[in-house]
Amino acid sequence: MNKLKIFGMGILISLFLSITSNADTIKIGTEGAYPPWNSKDASGNLIGFEVELANELCAIMKAECTIVEQDWDGMIPALLMRKFDAIMAGMSITAERQKTITFSQGYADEVASLAVMKGSSLEGMDTPEGINLTLGGGDVKKALKTLTGALAGKTVCVQTATIHQNFLDSGDVGKVNVRTYKTQDEVNLDLASGRCDAALAAAVAFTDYAEKSGKPVVLVGPTFSGGAFGNGVGVGIRQGGDDAIGKRDAKLLKDFNKAIDKARKQGIISKLAIKHFGFDASM
Amino acid sequence: MDFDLMINSIPKLLDAALITLKLLSASLLFGLFVGLFFAILRMNKNIFINKFAYGYSYVFRGTPLLVQIFIIYFGLGQIEYLRSSFLWVILKEPYWCAIIAFTLNTGAYTSEILRSAFQTIKPGLIEAGKSLGISNKIIFYKIQIPIAIRQSLPAYGNEIILMMKGTSLASTVTLMDITGVAKYIISTTFKPIEVFIVAGGIYLFMTFLIHNLIKYLEKKYSFQ
Numbered sequence: 001m002n003k004l005k006i007f008g009m010g011i012l013i014s015l016f017l018s019i020t021s022n023a024d025t026i027k028i029g030t031e032g033a034y035p036p037w038n039s040k041d042a043s044g045n046l047i048g049f050e051v052e053l054a055n056e057l058c059a060i061m062k063a064e065c066t067i068v069e070q071d072w073d074g075m076i077p078a079l080l081m082r083k084f085d086a087i088m089a090g091m092s093i094t095a096e097r098q099k100t101i102t103f104s105q106g107y108a109d110e111v112a113s114l115a116v117m118k119g120s121s122l123e124g125m126d127t128p129e130g131i132n133l134t135l136g137g138g139d140v141k142k143a144l145k146t147l148t149g150a151l152a153g154k155t156v157c158v159q160t161a162t163i164h165q166n167f168l169d170s171g172d173v174g175k176v177n178v179r180t181y182k183t184q185d186e187v188n189l190d191l192a193s194g195r196c197d198a199a200l201a202a203a204v205a206f207t208d209y210a211e212k213s214g215k216p217v218v219l220v221g222p223t224f225s226g227g228a229f230g231n232g233v234g235v236g237i238r239q240g241g242d243d244a245i246g247k248r249d250a251k252l253l254k255d256f257n258k259a260i261d262k263a264r265k266q267g268i269i270s271k272l273a274i275k276h277f278g279f280d281a282s283m
Numbered sequence: 284m285d286f287d288l289m290i291n292s293i294p295k296l297l298d299a300a301l302i303t304l305k306l307l308s309a310s311l312l313f314g315l316f317v318g319l320f321f322a323i324l325r326m327n328k329n330i331f332i333n334k335f336a337y338g339y340s341y342v343f344r345g346t347p348l349l350v351q352i353f354i355i356y357f358g359l360g361q362i363e364y365l366r367s368s369f370l371w372v373i374l375k376e377p378y379w380c381a382i383i384a385f386t387l388n389t390g391a392y393t394s395e396i397l398r399s400a401f402q403t404i405k406p407g408l409i410e411a412g413k414s415l416g417i418s419n420k421i422i423f424y425k426i427q428i429p430i431a432i433r434q435s436l437p438a439y440g441n442e443i444i445l446m447m448k449g450t451s452l453a454s455t456v457t458l459m460d461i462t463g464v465a466k467y468i469i470s471t472t473f474k475p476i477e478v479f480i481v482a483g484g485i486y487l488f489m490t491f492l493i494h495n496l497i498k499y500l501e502k503k504y505s506f507q
Binding site: 073074076077080096100101157160161165166179180181182186189190193194195 | 357360361366375377455457466467469470471473474475
């Protein structure tokens with residue numbers, strides 16, 4: 001009986017310690033399934049641009065960090081429930097998300113694009129190379145009109161809770177048949193199987209998949225930025241408040257902003273971006 | 284707690300409940316036939332037929348439903364040969380993939396439920412039929428099947444409820460059932476607790492209806 005009591009106490013104490021002992025380390029949440037932003041190697045370790053950048057930023061802040069994995073569709077809820085303190089998961093800064101959380105300044109940016117399988121009827125659309133929805137103008141309107149016509153009645157696949165889903169839901173390209181998936185991997189699988197007529201995601205997500213799988217995935221139409229696509233990718237942090245945790249969050253935001261400034265000046269972000277994206281996606 | 288969000292999500296989730304009910308009723312209907320078919324095979328004296336039926340129920344009861352859906356939806360979609368065959372018309376649609384997976388799963392459980400129900404029928408009842416000169420076929424349809432159905436009602440009621448909850452996995456293959464729509468609402472509001480409470484409430488209400496329906500049928504067809 002006594003042994004049982006000691007055993008029980010031991011479990012309780014260790015549980016308590018595991019909750020409280022890490023009060024000073026910064027926990028950073030990432031998805032681990034969106035290469036080249038973040039992904040996992042064969043043995044399950046988190047790798048990618050943001051994992052390396054997170055370590056660099058933490059070194060600049062002289063803070064101890066742990067990077068934890070979280071499914072994309074639960075990313076913001078998990079941040080709000082304090083499972084971690086910051087998000088670095090290729091998450092674009094959008095007005096929609098800023099209603100709920102706050103972002104550091106952007107550290108990298110890249111464009112979104114539609115992808116199809118080679119031989120699709122959607123190939124060869126007559127649109128400009130890239131459109132910025134924030135700037136607008138005649139070219140953008142014309143391109144959106146071309147896309148609306150081409151995508152009418154087509155099934156377009158996206159990862160759930162992404163800027164890409166928001167864009168298709170916004171009605172800018174009319175009423176398309178949107179299918180949402182839990183991960184980008186699943187989007188890629190169904191694009192390759194032919195269940196999706198097209199898919200929308202970060203352009204690099206498709207080129208990365210095409211390269212690794214050898215499947216004939218090609219980008220079509222213009223590249224997208226601005227508007228529903230947000231203003232670059234930043235660190236997601238809880239909105240600060242007056243209590244102790246709120247103050248800590250507000251300080252964390254300042255620290256991240258400073259660290260990003262420094263890393264940018266030292267060329268760390270550009271260097272990492274070129275290494276992982278093949279071009280300088282830093283901002 | 285955001286009560287406005289909870290109230291606003293009710294109509295959307297109720298709409299989605301229709302998809303859930305469609306998936307459930309289609310797979311239960313097909314599953315009942317599959318289950319009855321394999322239950323009869325299980326009682327066959329030929330060892331190969333018997334083992335085949337046993338193997339089917341062993342595999343589908345021994346693997347998670349989620350894995351079965353993934354194999355049928357994402358797995359079969361990888362096979363080039365299937366994609367160019369006429370089967371692709373059906374397998375292309377997530378809706379039919381889900382129904383196929385649910386049917387095969389519930390069919391396996393139903394075959395076990397029916398088999399045990401058949402085996403509990405007292406031999407005396409069948410012998411009584413035979414002594415009255417009733418043909419084997421009529422004994423099967425008029426004596427064995429009605430008794431077996433009555434015997435299996437409680438267990439089958441459980442299976443219906445399990446299957447109803449199982450349909451929530453349809454959302455993993457892009458279907459917008461209750462869980463799918465709940466996830467969609469969460470993807471724009473970032474408030475999982477409120478939305479999942481409402482979704483859970485709807486599932487609970489459906490369980491309540493199924494439970495009472497089965498109870499009513501049990502009473503109606505009781506032997507007393």
